[in-house]
Structure formats: C-alpha cells, structure tokens
Amino acid sequence: MTEPDSHSDDVRLQILVRRLRAVSLGGPTAILSSLASTAVLLGIYRDTLSHPAPVIWGVSIALVLAARFALLRLTDMESTDIHYIEASLRKVVLVMGAVSLVWAIGIPIFAILGRASALPALSGIAAAMFVGVLLLHRSVPRAGYAHIILLGAGMAVASIATYGSHSWPLLLLLVVYSITLWIAVGRLDRQFVDGIVNEIGSVEAADTVAMLLHDFEEQSSDWLWTVAPGGTLRRVAPRFAAAAGSDVERLEGTPLINLFQPGEERDRLARHLVECSPFRDLLVKLRVDGEMRYWRLSARPRDDGWMRGVVRDVTHDRLIEERVAFMAHYDSLTGLANRYLFNERLRTMLGENGERGSDVALFYLDLDDFKSVNDTRGHLVGDRLLREVGNRLEQEVRDEDLVARLGGDEFAVLIETRAGMGMLIERAHRFLSVVREPYEIEGQLYRVSTSIGVARCSDGDCDAEELMRRADLALFAAKRKGRDTLAMFEQGLDREARERRELESDLRDAVTRGQLRLHYQPVINLDDGGITGYEALLRWHHPRRGLIGPNDFLPIAEETGLILPIGGWVIRQALAEISRWKGDFRIAINLSPTQVRSPHLIALVAQALHSNSIAPERVEFEITEHVLMVESETGNDTLARLRELGTRIALDDFGTGYSSLGYLRQALFDRIKIDRKFVVGIEDDLNAQAIVSSITRLAEAMGMQTTAEGIENRSQLDLLRKLGCQEAQGFLICEPAPGDAFATPEALEASMTGKGSDVLDYRKAREAAMKRREGRHA
Numbered sequence: 001m002t003e004p005d006s007h008s009d010d011v012r013l014q015i016l017v018r019r020l021r022a023v024s025l026g027g028p029t030a031i032l033s034s035l036a037s038t039a040v041l042l043g044i045y046r047d048t049l050s051h052p053a054p055v056i057w058g059v060s061i062a063l064v065l066a067a068r069f070a071l072l073r074l075t076d077m078e079s080t081d082i083h084y085i086e087a088s089l090r091k092v093v094l095v096m097g098a099v100s101l102v103w104a105i106g107i108p109i110f111a112i113l114g115r116a117s118a119l120p121a122l123s124g125i126a127a128a129m130f131v132g133v134l135l136l137h138r139s140v141p142r143a144g145y146a147h148i149i150l151l152g153a154g155m156a157v158a159s160i161a162t163y164g165s166h167s168w169p170l171l172l173l174l175v176v177y178s179i180t181l182w183i184a185v186g187r188l189d190r191q192f193v194d195g196i197v198n199e200i201g202s203v204e205a206a207d208t209v210a211m212l213l214h215d216f217e218e219q220s221s222d223w224l225w226t227v228a229p230g231g232t233l234r235r236v237a238p239r240f241a242a243a244a245g246s247d248v249e250r251l252e253g254t255p256l257i258n259l260f261q262p263g264e265e266r267d268r269l270a271r272h273l274v275e276c277s278p279f280r281d282l283l284v285k286l287r288v289d290g291e292m293r294y295w296r297l298s299a300r301p302r303d304d305g306w307m308r309g310v311v312r313d314v315t316h317d318r319l320i321e322e323r324v325a326f327m328a329h330y331d332s333l334t335g336l337a338n339r340y341l342f343n344e345r346l347r348t349m350l351g352e353n354g355e356r357g358s359d360v361a362l363f364y365l366d367l368d369d370f371k372s373v374n375d376t377r378g379h380l381v382g383d384r385l386l387r388e389v390g391n392r393l394e395q396e397v398r399d400e401d402l403v404a405r406l407g408g409d410e411f412a413v414l415i416e417t418r419a420g421m422g423m424l425i426e427r428a429h430r431f432l433s434v435v436r437e438p439y440e441i442e443g444q445l446y447r448v449s450t451s452i453g454v455a456r457c458s459d460g461d462c463d464a465e466e467l468m469r470r471a472d473l474a475l476f477a478a479k480r481k482g483r484d485t486l487a488m489f490e491q492g493l494d495r496e497a498r499e500r501r502e503l504e505s506d507l508r509d510a511v512t513r514g515q516l517r518l519h520y521q522p523v524i525n526l527d528d529g530g531i532t533g534y535e536a537l538l539r540w541h542h543p544r545r546g547l548i549g550p551n552d553f554l555p556i557a558e559e560t561g562l563i564l565p566i567g568g569w570v571i572r573q574a575l576a577e578i579s580r581w582k583g584d585f586r587i588a589i590n591l592s593p594t595q596v597r598s599p600h601l602i603a604l605v606a607q608a609l610h611s612n613s614i615a616p617e618r619v620e621f622e623i624t625e626h627v628l629m630v631e632s633e634t635g636n637d638t639l640a641r642l643r644e645l646g647t648r649i650a651l652d653d654f655g656t657g658y659s660s661l662g663y664l665r666q667a668l669f670d671r672i673k674i675d676r677k678f679v680v681g682i683e684d685d686l687n688a689q690a691i692v693s694s695i696t697r698l699a700e701a702m703g704m705q706t707t708a709e710g711i712e713n714r715s716q717l718d719l720l721r722k723l724g725c726q727e728a729q730g731f732l733i734c735e736p737a738p739g740d741a742f743a744t745p746e747a748l749e750a751s752m753t754g755k756g757s758d759v760l761d762y763r764k765a766r767e768a769a770m771k772r773r774e775g776r777h778a
Contacts (some may be wrong), residue, residue: 015196016085020077022192023092023137027072031065033132036373037125038062041110044121048113057106068095070585097142097150103129104154111158118532119162126155130177137185139192144185180546213235218501222312225297229305231273231428243313245288260295261285269297276301283314294318320694327678331405332687334381342404342412346464349416350457360418361424363431364471365393367409368483373448379681384441385448392434411450412471414678421488424551428452436484447485456489465770471653504556506542512568513564515541518573519736522752523588526721528770529763531748533586535729536574537736538566558592567595572608575619577739579612586649588620593627596638606645620671624652643668650707655697672699674725676710683715689723696724700747714758733759 038061048054078108107126114122129153137144145240156174157511159167164695225239227233236251244251256273260266265284272279282296287293292315299309329341336453337345347358367389374382386409394411402414413431417423435450453475456466470489478487510516520534540548557563571589578587595601621642629633639649674695682688692708700708708720711730720728734751740752752760 009080010095010156011197011200013080013082013085014200017077018192018196019084019139020075020089020092021028023089023096024072024075024077027068028138031069034065034103034129039131041106041125044118045110045114047115051113053109053113054106057102057109060108061099064095064098068092068099070241071095082687091201093140093143093146096137096140097146097190100147100150104150107151107154108157108161112161122158123682124495126151126158128242130155138188140191141185144189145182146183148178148185162628180520189705190439198567207735222310224308224310225256226301226306226308227273229276230720231255231257231270234306240311243288243311243770245285259286261287261292270524272299273307276305276307283318284449320698323691323694327691331390334387334405336390336394336411338404339405339406342402342406342414343406343464343468345402346467349414350464350467357417360467361415361417361454361456362467362471363413363415363421363428363477364468365411365413365431365435365450366457366475366479367411367435368449368451369517370409373446381441381446385439385446388439388441389435389448389450392437396430398433403776424454424456425486425488425520428454432484432486451478451483452486453478454486454488500556503553504562507553507556507560507562507566508527510540510542511565515543516566516569518577519737520742521729522734522738522748523727524733524763525760526717526725526728529766531583531585532727533580533588535588535622536570536590538570539736552557554592558594561594562599563592567592568604571604573613575608575612575614579614581739581743582745584618586618586620586648588622590622590652591627593635596623596627596635601638602641602645605642605647609645617648620648620650622650622652622673625654639668653709670706671705671707674706674707674708676730679708679710679716679720679730680712683713683719689719692720692725693723700724714762715757717762 007376030375034730039059042049042054042058045054071088071091076084076090077608079085093450107122110122111119130148139146141405152174156171158168159174163170182548205608223241223243224237225233226235232253233251233256234253236248238248241248241251257266257270261284263285265282266486266612268279269282269284271277272282278300282297284297285292286295293313294315296312297309298315299307301307330336331338331339346360346362370382370385373385386405389402390405391412397403397413397415402412404412404414405413415427419427431452432450435448439446439448453471453473454472455467455474462470470493473493474487474489477493478485519537521536521537522531523533524530527533538550539553540550540553542548554563557566574587574589578585591601605619608614609619622640623635643649648670649668650673652671652673653675654672672695674692676687678692678695682692696706705727706725707727707729708725709729710718711717711720711728711732713732717728740747742748
C-alpha cells in the first residue's frame with residue numbers, strides 16, 4: 001500500500017510502519033471478536049448445521065483468521081525496507097478483505113436457512129461487524145472500504161432474501177450508513193496520517209530547539225535551568241551555578257526553591273513546580289555571597305514531567321524600580337507618605353462610593369508663614385523643620401493612621417475613628433500644641449505654628465475628593481482666623497463651591513466667545529542650546545477675572561466633560577498656528593484622561609494634521625500615567641493608534657505616580673518628561689541626581705528621549721546635560737508666551753532675551769564647546 005507523493009520517503013516509511021504496527025496491535029482483538037461472533041452465530045443457528053453451507057462458512061472463517069494471525073506473526077515489524085513493508089501491508093489488506101468477504105457471504109446464508117426468531121441476533125451481529133470497521137480498520141482505509149462494500153452487500157442480500165420487495169427502507173438506511181462509515185474511515189485515516197506527520201515534525205523541532213538552547217546557554221546573558229519531577233535541579237549548567245554562587249556538584253539534585261528567600265513569590269514557584277504548570281517572569285529573591293539578588297524565572301513543563309526554564313538577574317533594574325517607586329509613594333525629604341499615597345489610602349479607607357466616610361477624619365495642616373523661614377534662615381533649616389514637624393505628627397498617631405506631606409509646608413493626618421466632633425477638636429488642638437513647641441537645630445531654637453482644617457464625611461455623603469475639598473475649605477477658614485488655629489468644616493463654607501459653579505458656567509461659553517488663548521514654552525536641546533520644540537499651554541482670558549491659568553479651570557473642564565471641546569480646539573488651534581511658523585520643530589500638546597477615552601480623538605488628530613499639512617512626527621502628545629490608570633486598556637489602544645498616525649507620545653511628570661515603570665512596559669513612549677520635583681534643587685541633592693541619572697539610563701535602554709521640566713538656573717542646565725538628559729524647559733529658558741513671540745526668528749530672538757539671556761549664554765558656550773570638540777577631532 002503506498003502513500004501520497006506529498007510525503008518524503010522517510011515520512012512514507014514511517015506511515016507504512018505505523019499502519020502495519022497498528023494492524024498488528026489490533027490483530028488479536030479483531031481475531032478474538034470475530035471468533036466470538038462466529039461461535040455465537042453458530043450456536044444460535046445450530047439447527048442449520050445439518051446443511052453444509054454453515055459448516056463450510058465456519059471452516060472458512062477459521063482458516064482466514066488463522067491466516068491473518070500467521071501473517072502478522074511472520075511479518076518483521078522492525079524492517080526499514082520500504083518495499084518489504086509495502087508488500088507486507090498489501091498481504092495484510094488482502095487477508096483482512098478475505099475475512100470481510102467470508103462474513104459478507106455468511107450473513108445471507110444464515111438469513112435464508114435460519115428461523116425467523118433468530119433474525120434479531122443475526123441483525124445485531126451483522127451491525128456490530130459492519131460498524132466495527134471504525135475500530136478494526138482505521139489504520140488501513142483500503143481494507144475498511146472493502147469491508148464496508150462487502151458487508152453492505154451481504155446485508156443487502158440478506159434483507160432482500162428476508163423481506164423481498166418490502167426491504168427497500170432497510171436498503172436505503174444501509175446506503176446511508178455505508179456512506180457515513182466511508183466518510184468516517186477517510187477522516188480517521190487523515191487524522192492518523194496527520195498525527196504521524198506532526199509527531200515527526202515535533203521530533204525534528206525538538207532537535208532544532210535543543211541545538212538553539214545550547215547556543216543560547218553559551219552566548220546569552222540569561223541562564224537555563226532544568227528540574228526533575230519534584231522540583232530538584234538536574235543538568236545544572238556551570239553559568240547557572242556561578243550566578244547562584246555555588247558549584248555544579250553542590251546544586252545537582254538540590255530543590256530549586258531552596259535557593260530563594262521565603263516569601264509569596266517563592267510559594268508561588270513551589271506551587272508551579274508541584275503542579276508542573278507553566279509560569280512567566282516570576283520574581284524571586286536570593287542571597288549570593290551575602291548580597292541580595294533578584295531573579296526573574298520563566299518555565300514550561302515537558303511531557304515527561306520535567307520542567308525547563310530560563311532565569312535572568314534583574315537586580316539592577318529592580319533596585320532602580322524600587323527607588324523610583326519609593327519616590328512615587330513617599331516624600332524624599334521627610335519620609336512621610338506623599339500626596340499620591342495619601343489619596344490612595346483615603347480612597348481605601350472611605351470604601352466604595354464613600355460608604356464608610358463617617359469613620360474617617362481628615363486633618364489638613366499648613367504651616368504658618370513658613371516661606372519666611374526659608375527666606376531668612378535658608379532652605380537647609382526649613383528642610384530640618386519640615387522633617388521635625390513630620391516626626392512629631394507621626395508620634396501623635398497610631399500605627400494604622402497615616403501622616404502625609406502633601407507638598408511644600410502642607411501636611412495631612414488621616415485617621416479612622418468613630419469619635420465625635422469634640423474628640424476631633426481635642427486631637428486637632430494636640431497637633432497645634434506639638435507643632436508650636438520649639439525646635440532646636442544646630443544649637444538654635446526655632447518656632448513655627450500651623451493652621452488646621454478638620455473635616456469628615458457624614459453617613460457616607462462624600463467620597464475622597466469631596467472630603468479633601470471640605471478639609472481644604474476648613475483650612476482656608478482657619479487661615480482667615482489667623483495663625484495657630486483650627487476650623488471645622490461646615491456647610492457655610494460651600495460658598496466657594498458656588499463660585500466654582502459660576503466659573504464652570506462661564507467656561508462653557510469660553511470657546512465660542514474666543515476667550516481661550518494658547519501660549520507656548522520653548523524646549524531646548526541641552527547639547528547645543530538650540531530650540532527643538534514648544535509645548536502648547538492653554539490660558540483663559542476671562543472678561544471679568546482676567547487671565548486664568550489652566551490649573552484653575554482645567555480640573556473643572558475635566559470633571560464636567562468640557563475638556564473634549566476645549567481639547568479639540570487646542571489641537572486644531574496649535575497645529576494651525578505652528579503651520580505658519582518658520583522652522584522644523586515639534587509641538588507638544590497635553591491630553592487629558594477624558595480625551596484619551598474619546599472615540600473621536602484619532603479622527604480629530606488625523607483631520608487636523610491633514611488640514612494644516614503638518615508632518616505627524618512633528619506632533620507629540622503628552623499624557624500622565626493617570627491616563628493609563630483610569631482606563632489602561634483603552635489608553636494603551638489610543639496611544640497605539642496615535643503612534644500609527646506617526647505622532648509621538650511623551651510620558652509627563654515621570655516619577656510622581658504609583659508605578660511609572662509598569663506603565664513604561666505597557667505602552668510605547670517616545671519621551672519621558674522628568675518632573676520638576678526631581679529638578680528643583682538638584683544641584684545640592686545627590687539623591688535627585690541619582691534618580692535623574694537612573695531615569696535617563698532607563699530611557700536610553702528603552703529607546704526613549706528625556707526632557708527635564710522646571711529649569712530655574714543655569715547650573716541646572718549643565719548638570720542635567722552631564723546626567724544624560726537631552727532636553728530641558730522652564731521659566732529660565734522662557735516663560736510661556738503667545739504664538740506671535742515665536743512665529744519668526746526675529747520674534748524668537750527677542751523673546752529669549754531678559755530671563756532667557758542665560759540660555760543664550762548657554763547656547764553660545766555649547767556652540768563654542770562643540771567647535772572645540774570638532775577641532776580636536778579634525
């Protein structure tokens with residue numbers, strides 16, 4: 001029996017051998033079932049044995065079955081001669097066909113000679129033999145097809161002989177069954193052949209993978225590891241042993257989990273090893289030569305119960321991530337929780353929809369006239385005072401309470417209590433008392449005081465933002481009373497909320513009345529001092545209130561949905577204005593979470609680019625990681641579609657959120673904007689310098705550019721350049737100004753004077769340095 005030409009000779013040989021072996025394995029079962037059926041049939045029809053036909057049939061069945069058994073016993077199943085295997089398989093098919101033929105003859109014989117009461121038994125045996133083709137002939141389809149034809153014919157003759165002209169329904173049903181079995185035999189054969197071909201391909205692929213893994217193990221910075229069932233190390237590679245601070249002989253047979261420090265991740269690893277289940281990027285800790293290291297492990301199980309995987313040492317990246325994560329959660333000066341962690345804790349304590357608000361009290365503290373301390377005593381003394389204030393506040397609360405520095409000289413104390421307002425006032429007075437006590441710093445005594453706003457939700461009538469708003473209103477009321485005092489929130493303080501609603505109403509008409517304006521702030525290249533782009537900043541020229549900054553109205557726009565028409569106007573207006581400017585520079589435009597969620601954003605950007613003939617790569621959209629936090633899946637999809645248009649994406653305020661590194665891995669950014677909190681005072685802050693250096697190296701490794709925000713003096717420009725930052729922007733370079741200030745080279749030059757004179761000097765110095773460098777290379 002031959003196979004299709006689409007297979008190579010080696011594959012054809014394998015298929016033929018498998019067919020022959022399948023017949024050999026199923027041979028005893030087929031012979032026994034056939035003999036058993038014969039015995040049962042002869043027993044039922046024993047009254048016909050006086051006739052020679054049943055006897056001859058029984059002898060014939062015995063002979064062909066014996067021939068089949070002998071042929072299978074004499075065939076060399078291990079032969080690799082394709083011609084011998086083909087010939088042997090043809091013989092087997094002929095013998096199987098002979099068995100089917102004898103059965104096809106016997107069925108009408110017994111139907112004609114036997115009594116009518118035995119017909120049900122004959123029908124059952126015939127049907128079983130007919131359908132048995134699916135089990136006994138599935139590996140040899142030609143024998144199966146012959147079996148279907150022969151037994152079908154025999155059963156048809158028996159039906160006609162028994163029922164005459166009334167047998168046509170049975171004949172029709174027999175045709176349907178025959179066609180069904182024919183199709184099934186063909187389908188089983190295709191599955192049989194495909195399974196063999198796939199298995200051969202898998203073996204070849206395994207050989208290739210083994211070769212590649214060997215090359216990988218020799219050349220990669222990662223290491224391979226293998227464990228037997230039970231999780232013990234096997235075939236330990238020398239490089240793996242060296243990374244673990246041990247040797248091959250000591251590690252061989254050692255449980256893998258024994259290498260790692262106890263913890264949740266180690267327990268997860270143990271479960272995966274016990275369950276023999278795949279895992280990826282599992283972070284575990286271990287000590288190597290007394291030093292804590294971090295490894296990421298991935299593995300997949302094999303069919304034999306072993307597991308093989310890869311490990312990578314991520315200690316350096318982990319330490320950077322932990323440092324950045326610390327900066328994202330805690331205040332670098334005082335070690336207290338920062339605003340972000342405070343907000344997270346507040347939301348957690350309030351529960352969903354503020355249903356636990358009556359148990360949460362918020363004390364909002366602002367040091368009185370602390371600016372004068374910095375101005376008269378210097379920032380070093382001011383920083384010491386802030387740390388001492390934080391320490392004193394922490395000593396006045398329980399471990400489960402939270403003290404946070406929200407920025408500058410603002411602190412917040414968040415406690416969970418069911419105490420009444422009297423107890424809260426007493427607690428607030430205690431805070432006032434500990435803060436006003438004198439501070440001894442370097443032998444000198446200093447005194448400061450604070451104002452406190454106290455608020456709580458009643459019966460779950462507010463969420464985190466509302467509670468914070470109430471505390472802020474109460475703090476404002478305390479400030480109006482004077483220094484070193486407190487105020488409780490009361491409904492009368494809501495008049496500011498009414499003013500906000502008035503501002504919201506005016507904002508709805510700001511676009512149509514032409515009250516919005518765009519100002520632009522330049523961004524310079526730290527290498528040569530030249531301008532590489534501008535950031536578009538929104539301003540509101542209110543007819544009564546005058547110039548209103550974005551911080552005063554954009555939060556309202558975001559909350560009310562007005563940010564969509566306003567944001568659309570900003571995109572169209574910015575691209576329309578810069579299309580008239582001279583120069584090849586990029587324009588940065590901020591996107592809010594609401595804009596990123598909008599299904600119309602992509603079409604709006606594409607239309608604005610086309611209408612103004614702006615190259616997409618000149619446009620850069622800035623987002624904060626809050627955009628991804630609100631709608632991570634939608635946000636990533638929108639960013640990907642913006643990048644498909646050709647525009648660039650920048651992550652703004654990097655390092656100020658919860659998990660900036662996590663979002664860098666989720667989304668593809670072209671630029672990281674280092675938040676001004678890392679830039680302010682960087683000349684004297686070694687920690688800030690280390691953070692900025694880590695961020696620039698991380699960005700370079702991920703193919704991203706870096707821009708530092710909040711530049712305030714010339715020395716910061718030089719230091720940031722040395723730390724690896726490519727670009728900078730800030731008031732030192734140029735304050736935001738209307739577009740006319742940058743539309744022409746002459747206007748731009750005029751705008752860069754005054755405060756920008758330091759930048760012009762910096763540019764000249766960099767140009768001179770580049771010329772000297774080029775001269776040395778020449």
